[in-house]
Amino acid sequence: MMAGFLGLVRRELLLAFRQGSALTLTLAFFVIAVTLFPLGVGPELNILQRIGPGVLWVGALLSCLLTLDRMFQADFEDGSLDLLMIGRVPVELVVLAKVVSHWLTSILPLILITPLLAVSLNMPFDGIVAMEFALLLGSPALSLIGSVGAGLTVGLRRGGVLLSLMVLPLYIPVLIFGVAAVEAAIAVLPMASHLSLLAAMSLGALVVCPVAAAAALRLAVD
Amino acid sequence: MAIDFHKYANPTRFLRLASAVFPWVTGAAVLLLVTGLYMGLFVAPEDYQQGETVRIMFVHVPAAWMGMSVYTMMAVSAAAGLIWKHPVADLSAKAAAPIGACFTLLALVTGALWGQPMWGTYWVWDARLTSMLILLFLYLGYMALWGSFDDHSKAARAAAILVLVGAINIPVIKFSVDWWNTLHQPASVATLDGPKIHGSILTPLLVMGAAYMMLFLSVFIIRVKAEIMDRRLQIMKISQLQE
Amino acid sequence: MAEFNEFLEMGGYAAFVWPSYLVSAVVLTLLVVFSVRRLRRIERDLKPFEERRQARRNRTRSSRTEPLNDT
Numbered sequence: 413m414m415a416g417f418l419g420l421v422r423r424e425l426l427l428a429f430r431q432g433s434a435l436t437l438t439l440a441f442f443v444i445a446v447t448l449f450p451l452g453v454g455p456e457l458n459i460l461q462r463i464g465p466g467v468l469w470v471g472a473l474l475s476c477l478l479t480l481d482r483m484f485q486a487d488f489e490d491g492s493l494d495l496l497m498i499g500r501v502p503v504e505l506v507v508l509a510k511v512v513s514h515w516l517t518s519i520l521p522l523i524l525i526t527p528l529l530a531v532s533l534n535m536p537f538d539g540i541v542a543m544e545f546a547l548l549l550g551s552p553a554l555s556l557i558g559s560v561g562a563g564l565t566v567g568l569r570r571g572g573v574l575l576s577l578m579v580l581p582l583y584i585p586v587l588i589f590g591v592a593a594v595e596a597a598i599a600v601l602p603m604a605s606h607l608s609l610l611a612a613m614s615l616g617a618l619v620v621c622p623v624a625a626a627a628a629l630r631l632a633v634d
Numbered sequence: 635m636a637i638d639f640h641k642y643a644n645p646t647r648f649l650r651l652a653s654a655v656f657p658w659v660t661g662a663a664v665l666l667l668v669t670g671l672y673m674g675l676f677v678a679p680e681d682y683q684q685g686e687t688v689r690i691m692f693v694h695v696p697a698a699w700m701g702m703s704v705y706t707m708m709a710v711s712a713a714a715g716l717i718w719k720h721p722v723a724d725l726s727a728k729a730a731a732p733i734g735a736c737f738t739l740l741a742l743v744t745g746a747l748w749g750q751p752m753w754g755t756y757w758v759w760d761a762r763l764t765s766m767l768i769l770l771f772l773y774l775g776y777m778a779l780w781g782s783f784d785d786h787s788k789a790a791r792a793a794a795i796l797v798l799v800g801a802i803n804i805p806v807i808k809f810s811v812d813w814w815n816t817l818h819q820p821a822s823v824a825t826l827d828g829p830k831i832h833g834s835i836l837t838p839l840l841v842m843g844a845a846y847m848m849l850f851l852s853v854f855i856i857r858v859k860a861e862i863m864d865r866r867l868q869i870m871k872i873s874q875l876q877e
Numbered sequence: 878m879a880e881f882n883e884f885l886e887m888g889g890y891a892a893f894v895w896p897s898y899l900v901s902a903v904v905l906t907l908l909v910v911f912s913v914r915r916l917r918r919i920e921r922d923l924k925p926f927e928e929r930r931q932a933r934r935n936r937t938r939s940s941r942t943e944p945l946n947d948t
Binding site (some may be wrong): 687689690694697736739740744751849852853856857860863864866867870874 | 890893894896897898900901904905908909912913915916919920922923926930
Binding site for chain 2 (some may be wrong): 557560564565568569570571574577578580581582584585588589592613616620621624627628631632634
C-alpha cells in the first residue's frame, strides 16, 4: 500500500515536471500578484512593511487555488481516475498522494521564492523566518482543504469559479493565523502559539479532508 | 424516536404532515410578527446608551440567530441524508439554504444600519459582522454547488459533503475571526453583550426570534414541498421520454 | 399628530431604524413570494402528468376487469 502511495506521488511529480508549464506559471502568477501591491498602494516602505505579511499570504492562497482545479481533472478526463478508484490503493490515499504532489509542485516553489519577495516588501529578517515557518506549517491545510473542493467540482463545467467560492472561505483561519505569526515575529512577540495553531489546522485537515475528498471522488466517477 | 424519524423520510408522509402543520405555523408566524413588531416599536423603551437605534436589534438579532441555526440544521439534515439516504433530508437542506442566506443577508444589512449611528461607520470589521459575512459566502457556495450539477442525487451528496466540511470549519473560523478581531480592534465597541439586556428589550427580542422561527418553518414547508414536487416532475418527464 | 411625528423620527435615528425594518420586510416578502410562486409553477407543470397517470391507471384497471370485450 505504501509502495502504491509512493508510486502515485512519483507519477504525479513526473507528470508535473514533464509538463513543466504549470509549475512555472504558478510561480509567475505569485510573483506578479505580489508585485502588483506596491504598484497599487505606493512605494512607501513602512506601508509595505505593514501590509507585507498579508500580501504574501493572500498571494499564496490565490496561487494555490490556481492549480487546484487540475488536481483531479486531467485524470478524470482521460479515465485514469476510474482506474485509480478501483485499484488496490484506498481512495483516501490516492487523494493524499495528489495532495502531497500538489503541495510539492504548487506550494513549495512559492515558499522558496517568498524570502525574495519579502525583502522587496521591506520585511525584516525575523519576519521572513516566521513567514517561512508559517507557510511550511500552514500550507498543507491549503492543499488538503482544496482537495475537497477539487473533488466536488471534478467534471463540472465552470468548476474553477465554483471552487474558489467554496474553498476560499474555508481558508480564512489559515490566513489569519499565518499573518498573525509573522506580525508577532516582527513585533518581537512570541509566535509559537500561532505556529502551533497553524500546525493544528493542517493536522486537523489531514484527518478530515482526504475522507471528504474521497467521498466526493466516488460521487464523481459513479 | 428513530422509527418516527424514518417515517417522515417518506415524501408522501412528509407532505401529509406538512400540510397539516402548515396553517398553524403560518398563523403563529403572522401572530408573533404582529405582536413582536408592536412590542418592539411601541412598548419597548429606548435604550439609555443606544437610544432608538435599539429597535434595529429586534430585526437584526433574530435574523442573525436564524442565519446561524439554519446552517446547523442543514448540516444535520445533510448528515442524515448521507448516512440514511433520506430523500427528504437531502431536499430539506437544499430548501433551507436560500432562507438561511436571506436571514444572513438581513443580519448583515441591519447590522450595518445599526453600526453607522453607533460606530460612526456602516461597516466595521467586527468579529460578528465578519463571521456573518463568511457564513453568507458558505451559503452562496452551497447554493452554487447545487446549481452546477445536472444529476440530482449527485448534487445532493456533493452539497452534503460541502455542508459538513463547512460545519466542521465553522467553529475554527469563528474562533480565528474572534481572535483576529481582538487583535486589530480597540475593545471599546458597544455591543448587546452581557447581562445588561433589560426585560423590556429582551421580551420583544424573544418574540421576534420566535416569529422568525415560525416564518422559517412556514417558508421551509413551502420550499420542501416544491422540491418534492419538482423531483416528481423530473421523474415523470424522464419516464415519458422513455415510452 | 405630534406624537406620531415623534414616533416617525425615532429620536433622530429614523434614517437607520426605518430602512432596517423596510429591508427586512422587503427581503422576507420576496422570499415568501418567490417560494410560493415556484411551488405554484411546479404544481401546474405536474398536473398534466398526474392526470395522464391517473387516466392510464383507470384504463388498465378497466381493461383488466373486462379483458375480452373488444377482441
